[in-house]
Amino acid sequence: MSLYVVDDAIRALAARRHLPNSHLAKWLAMDTGSRAALIEMVEPLKMRTGQIVVAIDLLDEIAIRERATVAAILSRADIRRSCVLDASGPAQAAAFLDALRAIRFPRLKLAIERLSAEVAALRLPAGLRVVLPKNLGSDELMIQLNARTPLEMRNLLDTLAAKKSELVRLAKLIGDDEA
Amino acid sequence: MKFDLDAIYIENACRDTSLAQRVLARGDTRTAIHFIADGRAASLPLGDAADSFAAGKRRMVIMRRRSPFLMGCPAGSAKFACCGYLVLTLASNCPMDCSYCFLQEYVADNPGFQIYANYDDAFAEIDKLIAAAPDRHFRIGTGELADSLAMDSITGLSIDLIKFFAARETLTLELKTKTDEIENLLELDPHGRVLVSWTLSPRRLYESSEYRTASPSQRIDAARRVLEAGYRVAFHLDPIVAYPEAEPDYIDLMDELFSSIDPARISFISMGGLRMTPALRAAARRRFPTDAMLLGEDVLSADGRYRTFTLMRLRLYRILSEKFKKTGAEIPAYLCMENSSVHHRVFGAPAPHPAETSERLAIR
Numbered sequence: 001m002s003l004y005v006v007d008d009a010i011r012a013l014a015a016r017r018h019l020p021n022s023h024l025a026k027w028l029a030m031d032t033g034s035r036a037a038l039i040e041m042v043e044p045l046k047m048r049t050g051q052i053v054v055a056i057d058l059l060d061e062i063a064i065r066e067r068a069t070v071a072a073i074l075s076r077a078d079i080r081r082s083c084v085l086d087a088s089g090p091a092q093a094a095a096f097l098d099a100l101r102a103i104r105f106p107r108l109k110l111a112i113e114r115l116s117a118e119v120a121a122l123r124l125p126a127g128l129r130v131v132l133p134k135n136l137g138s139d140e141l142m143i144q145l146n147a148r149t150p151l152e153m154r155n156l157l158d159t160l161a162a163k164k165s166e167l168v169r170l171a172k173l174i175g176d177d178e179a
Numbered sequence: 180m181k182f183d184l185d186a187i188y189i190e191n192a193c194r195d196t197s198l199a200q201r202v203l204a205r206g207d208t209r210t211a212i213h214f215i216a217d218g219r220a221a222s223l224p225l226g227d228a229a230d231s232f233a234a235g236k237r238r239m240v241i242m243r244r245r246s247p248f249l250m251g252c253p254a255g256s257a258k259f260a261c262c263g264y265l266v267l268t269l270a271s272n273c274p275m276d277c278s279y280c281f282l283q284e285y286v287a288d289n290p291g292f293q294i295y296a297n298y299d300d301a302f303a304e305i306d307k308l309i310a311a312a313p314d315r316h317f318r319i320g321t322g323e324l325a326d327s328l329a330m331d332s333i334t335g336l337s338i339d340l341i342k343f344f345a346a347r348e349t350l351t352l353e354l355k356t357k358t359d360e361i362e363n364l365l366e367l368d369p370h371g372r373v374l375v376s377w378t379l380s381p382r383r384l385y386e387s388s389e390y391r392t393a394s395p396s397q398r399i400d401a402a403r404r405v406l407e408a409g410y411r412v413a414f415h416l417d418p419i420v421a422y423p424e425a426e427p428d429y430i431d432l433m434d435e436l437f438s439s440i441d442p443a444r445i446s447f448i449s450m451g452g453l454r455m456t457p458a459l460r461a462a463a464r465r466r467f468p469t470d471a472m473l474l475g476e477d478v479l480s481a482d483g484r485y486r487t488f489t490l491m492r493l494r495l496y497r498i499l500s501e502k503f504k505k506t507g508a509e510i511p512a513y514l515c516m517e518n519s520s521v522h523h524r525v526f527g528a529p530a531p532h533p534a535e536t537s538e539r540l541a542i543r
Contacts, residue, residue, distance in 0.1 A: 061474045105476045108488045135478035136488040139520055175493050175524040 006036045013039065017049040023056045034063075034070030041074055045096060046089040058100040065104070073103065111136055111177065118173060122166055128156050130170065139175040143167070182274035182329065182391065184292075185237040186211040188221040192243060193296035198334060199241050202294075205333045218242025222271075222291030230466060232283055235290025236274050239330075242293055244268070248301035249308065252323060253285075254515060258482060260522040260530030262449070262513050263537025264353075265317055267301055269336060270294045270325035275357060276390040278467035279418055282324065284459040292325075294334060302343050309349060315534075316541035319344075322355025322376070329358050337363045345370040351541040355415065357392040359401035365408050374446055375405045376413040379436065381428035384420055388472045395432060399439045406444060413540075417451035417515055419495055421475050421487040426498060433502045442508035447540050450499060451515035452492040453477070454484040489521075496525045511539060 007028065014024040027035060038059070042052055059070045066073070073079065082099035083092055102109045112132070119130045131142040143160070147153035160167075187210055193199050194214060203212065215221055218240045224231035225238075252264040272282060272292040295301075305319065321327045321340065331337045337354060344352035345368065352373045354364075364375065377398040380388075385395055393401070402412045414436065419429070453475065455463065463473050477485040486492060496514065503510045513536055514522055522530035531539075 064469055065471050065474050067471075105478075105488075107491055108476045108478070111488065111490050133489070136490055137478045137480040137486070139489050139493070139524065140481075175489065175521075176497070177490055177494060 003032055006032070006039060009039050009043075010035060013043065017052060019049060019052060023053050026056050026060055030070050034074075037071040037074045041083065041096070045083065045093045047093045047096075051093050051097060054097055055100060058097070058104050062100065062104050073100075076103075078102070108136060114177075115170070115173060118170055122163055122170075124163070125156065125159055127152060128159060130167070132174070136174070141167075141171050141174055181332075183207070183237065184210045184239050184274075185234075186213060186239070188213045188215050188218060188238065188240045188242075188291075190214075190218040190240075190242040190296070191216055193218075193241050196241075196296040198294065198296040198298070198336070201335050202239070202241060202333055205335075218291075218293065219245075219289075222289050222293055224288065224290055232287060232290045232462075232466070233276065235272055235286070236276065236292055238291050240291045240293045241296050243297045244293075244295035244300070247304060248295070248298070249304045249319070254323075255533070256482075256516075258518060259516050260514065260519045261533040261536070262515070262540060263318070263533035263535075265319045265537075266323040267305070267319050267321050268295070268324050269298050269301065269321050269340075270330075272324070273326045274329050275326060275392045277357075277392070278388040278390075278463055278470045278473055279420070279453055279455065280463075281455075281459055283462040283466065284456060286324070287462065294325075294330070294336075298336070298339070305343075305347075305350070309347060313349070316349050316351065316538050318351045318353055318374070318537055318541040320353035320355055320376075322353065326356050326358060327354035328356040328360040328364075328375075331360050331363050335363060338367065341367045341369055341373050344372050347372070351411075353413070357389065357398065359393040359397045361401050361405050364405055364410065369410050371409070371411065374411040374413055375402065376415055377402055378415045378417060379432060380416075380420075381425070381432045383422070383424065383428055384472055388420075388467070388470055396435065399436055403439050406440060411446045412440065412444070413446040413448065415449045415451070415515075416499060417449055418453035419450055419492075419499075420453045420472050421491050421495055422472055425495060429495065429499060430502060433499065437506055442503075442506035442510055445508070445510050447511040447513065448503060449513050449515050450496055451517070452487050452495070454480075454486045454516060456484050460485050493521060493524055496521075500525055513540070 010027055027038065059073060062073050063070055079099050082095040115132055122130065127146045129144040131144055133140050145156050147156055187202060187206060189199050191214055221238065221240045225234050228234035248267050250266050252266050255261045270293060272286050272290055274292065328337060340352055344350050350372060353376055355376045357378050379395055379398060382395055406412050467473060475487050476491060478488050480486045500512060503512055514525065519530040
């Protein structure tokens with residue numbers, strides 16, 4: 001696509017989706033290759049306005065963090081893979097954003113994966129759930145217990161008591177990756 | 180260090196004050212001087228400036244302070260394990276320009292570089308405080324809304340401050356700075372009651388984000404010189420920025436510090452992770468759009484600020500805390516704007532009450 005065709009396509013999409021002017025400006029401020037690469041990615045995924053805004057922000061931040069162009073970021077294998085999943089359009093768009101977040105927050109992603117694996121290893125029964133803080137933004141661990149009958153309550157509390165040492169370990173791990 | 184100003188505005192009522200006279204005598208003769216009725220008008224954002232906050236830094240306003248000088252640290256909150264620091268606001272805004280600085284939000288509506296000529300009133304407020312609590316020690320600092328020493332070669336404020344504090348045994352003055360502007364200090368005897376503290380950052384952070392400040396090595400060298408002149412010294416690792424190379428860089432910085440200054444002679448070291456409200460983050464990113472230091476793995480935390488996610492932030496605190504311990508000098512350390520559970524996790528003990536911390540830091 002020529003430069004003018006790309007910019008016209010971006011403007012047309014921005015108008016259709018009511019993209020905020022600030023984000024249209026960010027998009028148009030990218031280098032030519034990046035502008036084109038992004039619209040080629042966004043159009044087939046049929047992303048919603050909010051998703052486009054998030055994608056532009058993430059790409060902008062990754063480009064600064066890694067001193068890379070948006071075109072180079074979008075050409076990475078993990079990003080390409082996320083877009084060719086055999087899934088619906090919304091699921092593909094969500095996978096694309098997840099792939100961008102994994103690049104933008106690499107250590108957070110690893111930490112969440114590690115802690116989630118620890119939670120899964122607890123093998124808690126239905127009705128008992130360990131909730132990690134959102135994006136590990138605090139060191140507060142939440143345990144959710146849902147019981148409908150006295151018997152269910154008794155069983156869940158017994159399970160909880162039996163898991164005491166593992167839960168204490170998890171509370172340590174959430175603030176110390178070497179615990 | 181010399182900072183260029185576009186203009187100096189002096190409130191008519193302050194024309195004959197010692198501060199205005201010193202500024203007129205010592206300032207750059209090329210700087211335009213204006214006498215005005217009310218300094219507050221000259222402190223407002225300039226409508227035609229592309230970056231009104233930066234423009235404010237170059238517009239010194241000598242004026243009266245209309246509100247109390249002495250207050251609790253604005254960073255303090257019941258949510259955090261605080262250090263009980265008291266702030267003496269003698270100036271507002273700063274000629275240096277750090278991309279992460281909270282003043283970008285805090286004084287956005289009032290960015291003129293104000294310096295208050297009626298600072299004798301501040302001394303009266305402090306004497307009243309001492310009279311009300313004669314058995315307590317207070318650490319009082321001037322470096323919260325401004326750098327304590329940045330313009331000291333022109334204002335000479337440190338001279339009056341040091342003389343005042345040196346004569347009062349239950350007070351500790353903290354002059355907090357990112358400069359090496361210490362010449363006035365070297366002429367005075369602080370009687371052990373003045374502490375000069377430097378915010379320290381690794382060279383990589385200094386180069387990317389701390390414009391017009393002294394380099395980390397210059398700050399450490401200035402600290403060594405004031406220590407030799409009878410001052411106490413302290414350091415603030417704040418903000419700690421968790422960029423990819425942060426761990427080795429902060430360790431190298433501590434190695435440089437401890438090789439220049441005997442750890443046993445450091446009054447304290449504070450630590451605080453980079454934290455930004457959404458409004459500050461937006462302002463900082465608008466002003467420094469290519470600074471990668473503003474784009475760490477920051478997430479919205481419970482207090483509504485963006486911070487490096489907890490696990491990574493605590494890891495840095497812990498590594499640094501271990502580094503302090505290894506010196507064998509038992510350097511007092513505290514965390515700024517962190518809650519008590521974080522304090523407990525890092526130091527292995529519950530956070531003391533702010534008044535207790537304040538007393539401990541004031542006395543050492």
